[in-house]
Amino acid sequence: MADNALPHVLVIGGGFGGLWATRALASAPVRVTLVDRTNHHLFQPLLYQVAMAGLSSPDIAAPLRHILRRQHNVVVRMDVARGIDVEHRRVRFDGGSLDYDYLVVASGARHAYFGHDEWARHAPGLKTLDDALHIRRHMLEAFEAAERAVDPRAQAEWLDFVIIGGGPTGVELAGTLAEIARHTLPREFRHSDPRRSKIHLVEAGPRVLASMPPSLSDRARRQLERLGVSVHLGKPVTAIDERGVDLGDERIDARTVLWAAGVAASPLGAQLGGDRDRAGRVRVAEDLSLPAHPEVFVVGDLAAVAQDGKPVPGVAPAAKQMGAHAAAMIRERIAGGATRAFHYRDYGNLATIGRMAAVVDLGRLRFSGALAWFFWLWAHVFFLIGFRNRLVVMAEWIWSYVTYQRHARIIIGRRDES
């Protein structure tokens, strides 16, 4: 147990931002409490693989207290933060309140429906493991319903899928769904033909992967189309119901609609009293602290940080760097030193599309296709937390690559629940 006289650092959120902040405080003269509403750290970049039945939940998640078991200045607590009182330096949780000397808020973002919360019922989003299992169930049950359907039109509606949002998650979901429909399932159905599935990717803006250079967006679109995905660009969604979506005058009938179009910052940001941007992100000072409360740091997807006039993107490397920076600044403050501005080091941008299809942007070096896919695979498996997971995930990918199979095609729970 840590010395109670030491300053108490409270970290909210066990994602990349919060976990990296906690780890960077390992040898600091502080007590740390890391609180998350779940019991695990999630490797979010591979979450779509759980949704698409390629990986199991434990392949991409590890208990936070297991990851931190040897860091003796940390207490891990599974609890839900309900209120932050920056004046009295206290956070209220479901299971009681905790006082802090320094606070790191890393509670991230959720998917958001831009004021259309009623769409949530028909178009589930993907941010947590529960979301992923929910989408997996919808996807697998749609193929089962198609097999049972007697009417050809009803069958077609069950076989068709709409993915809304052409960012990395939407592109990953569309490409993987196309692969499942064309390669994984066909021989296993007798009354329906999964190869007749239509996979629609709908994007309001003019191109997919808008954070990439236009040339790579274009290559990504072409790779998607080669995999069998219909890409609809410049088409904002105007309505969603249980039978399909409206894009203005155009209608796409499909029983399964997935949402990958937008995120909103965690509501905890609103309790910090500072300035926020349109997506609810907290505008922080250069050193990532709150201007009015230098003992409070905001990191990861919840923080609005600009660099060279551009916002720092909501990606895992940025969250890790912010977490480590906040930890360093807390050490600096305790030592009586001055804090420094955060500087984001951008090592590049990559997105996967499907089997042997990806795009990679390393600044001067840009490439796509099979080489990009292997680069993406290596980078993601390399960064997976925990030695065992890395081996298992690698083995599972080699297996599914050779056989086209996806081992996690198990429907858990019922459609009408959750």
Place this chain on the structure above:
Amino acid sequence: MADNALPHVLVIGGGFGGLWATRALASAPVRVTLVDRTNHHLFQPLLYQVAMAGLSSPDIAAPLRHILRRQHNVVVRMDVARGIDVEHRRVRFDGGSLDYDYLVVASGARHAYFGHDEWARHAPGLKTLDDALHIRRHMLEAFEAAERAVDPRAQAEWLDFVIIGGGPTGVELAGTLAEIARHTLPREFRHSDPRRSKIHLVEAGPRVLASMPPSLSDRARRQLERLGVSVHLGKPVTAIDERGVDLGDERIDARTVLWAAGVAASPLGAQLGGDRDRAGRVRVAEDLSLPAHPEVFVVGDLAAVAQDGKPVPGVAPAAKQMGAHAAAMIRERIAGGATRAFHYRDYGNLATIGRMAAVVDLGRLRFSGALAWFFWLWAHVFFLIGFRNRLVVMAEWIWSYVTYQRHARIIIGRRDES
């Protein structure tokens, strides 16, 4: 697609009985429809490992249509049977009705509370993957709640566990829970000490593993006690609430109570119009058909079959043998031959208790301890369906054996759901 003029065999249930019946009809001149409410075959003997966070769901489950993809005379359908009309040879499902020429009912059993359905809320049972994930969540959240608890008595209640029922499932759960509390978790908690967990195994009868010879029951009890389990024999449960259980005058306080005490046959048995035993199992003729309807066969846990004056036990080998026998009798009938009596070949009985602890009864040869445990491990991994699962499960067990870790310690869903 199969020839529509061929006789139609409808199989209800994709467990050991139904799946083995279906496979044994591979080269028969029939069309087969296999219907299950889930999309997977479950390797039930390892289900407790999913509940105890040692294995993931896909490790012990495989999609039925994947298993049967090369058997072209089978249609797999995910649907729920609601009514059987033996007079008109028709079964009503949620998704429509199907007529049959031969019917194999293999819908198994559920856990049952002996008229105390109100106990279900406080003492979840273990029969499906959903049950296993529910128990996993309860178990992991209890340790999290203990870590948050301020009051020592509340903490003790969260650390204590009661398992009701001293059959194979109860013994497996108790032994594994003791291992988790003593070996897997201790270094990861700061405010609570999982080693102070008390694991109570409560059995109404005079011994655990009642289907084993008394000498092995006694050895199993001693092995459980060595692992740290308190075994309560001859103690029927009289009440269960959210804070613990009553055993007559005795009270055990515990926030987590698991039910492994009894099963009842599937309610579909009641629709067959025949005679049933006290647990709702259908009394079948010697050849496993219904006396009044020789075209209807009942196999697996739903069938009440006696041999040499003793009931055939509700275990996987018996269900597989019954399924294969029913299929052979259908072929015999179609060929115009006479049916034969089912004969159960009992190859022995084994039960695992925990790390290096098991009991094996092969008739003349009986043994327990480490050797029995390796024998059990070999037998179970060998029988796991699907080559990949076998390798992955083996690797996972070697890993958790060496490290004492359990990789699936991921809480999914919320306690107040399901």
